[in-house]
Amino acid sequence: MKRFAVLTSGGDAPGMNAAIRAVVRCGLANGWEMYGVRNGYAGLIAGNFVTMGPRDVGGIMQKGGTVLGSTRSTEFTTIDGQRKAIRALNSNGIDGLFVIGGNGSQTGSFMLSKLNFPVVGIASTIDNDLYGSDITIGVDTALNIALEAVDRLKVTASSHQRAFLLEVMGRNCGYLALMTALAGGAEAVIIPEVEISPEEIAESLNRSYEKGKQHAIVIVAEGAAYNAERLSAYFKIHHDRLGFDLRIAILGHIQRGGVPSAYDRILASRLGAGAVDAMAEGKTGVLTGWFGSKVGWTALETVVNTVKEIDKSLIELAKTLD
Ligand code: F6P
Secondary structure (H helix, E strand, O other), X not given: OOEEEEEEOOOOOOOXXXXXXXXXXXXXXOOOEEEEEOOHHHHHHOOOEEEOOHHHHOOOOOOOOOOXXXXXXXXXXXXXXXXXXXXXXXXXXXXXXXXXXOHHHHHHHHHHHHXXXXXXXXXXXXXXXXXXXXXXXXXXXXXXXXXXXXXXXXXXXXXXXXXXXXXXXXXXXXXXXXXXHHHXXXXXXXXXXXXXXXHHXXXXXXXXXXXXXXXXXXXXXXXXXXXXXXXXXXXXXXXXXXOOOEEEEEOHHHHOOOOOOHHHHHHHXXXXXXXXXXXXXXXXXXXXXXXXXXXXXXXXXXXXXXXXXXXXXXXXXXXXXX
């Protein structure tokens, strides 16, 4: 009987558990023996495998995080670490590996596939910065958490006629910030991909008050040159000229641990099933992603060597709509 293993790696994302469940149950339906690897690539190097039956993945879909655990393993980035991982896979008789994760994790998948081990990736990161999937598992839930924060801040901002700065995650990618601004009706957005000066931000805030708004919300991506702390420090130093007190709220990891939305559960279930299909057909060394309204596959080599662009025209749309 063929044996396959699944691991989650990098930052946890809401929906990872639904993806684990889909991989395990679809694999079992194919007549395979299924295993989980605890704690990502670190667990793989240590040979930390557990058998996964249908009941082991029962009741996990509604949980945030990952029941298998995750790590960011530095050892695995070395060729020695990768060879140890392959030895652990071979000595446990594993025929193929599923990797649920984002950029760093799929770079790991690519390394294993270059060493001729069959790997199929599943696109999962709240950052949505992974080439090879329009949207990744966890984005929808993380966005909804950010939106709830915007709605709450607006209440206080309106009550006190204050300006707020909300910093969201996303590493070097502005997707989460831009979509939060668009869906939350923010007055300005700051993302790493587009340069903007504090003076321009002050102008946007002034325009909002001139329009008669009672609040002003700026969404800033953590990876922007002017992140929340730097921007608020600049506004403090130049207070007399810019004329605003910016209060800051940094969402940080609060954004990652939510109960997965319906969208994320469905996306994860479909990508997990698609990954099993690819493995069954011997289509390995690929990332399973979402294109339009369908599952699709992209070579891991392309995935790790291509930057996913964001649609900058949406900045203009956010401005028009604010
Ligand atoms: O990649 C997901 C993410 O949450 C990024 O948005 C963030 O920059 C990073 O992980 C934080 O990493 P860690 O949880 O290791 O601090």
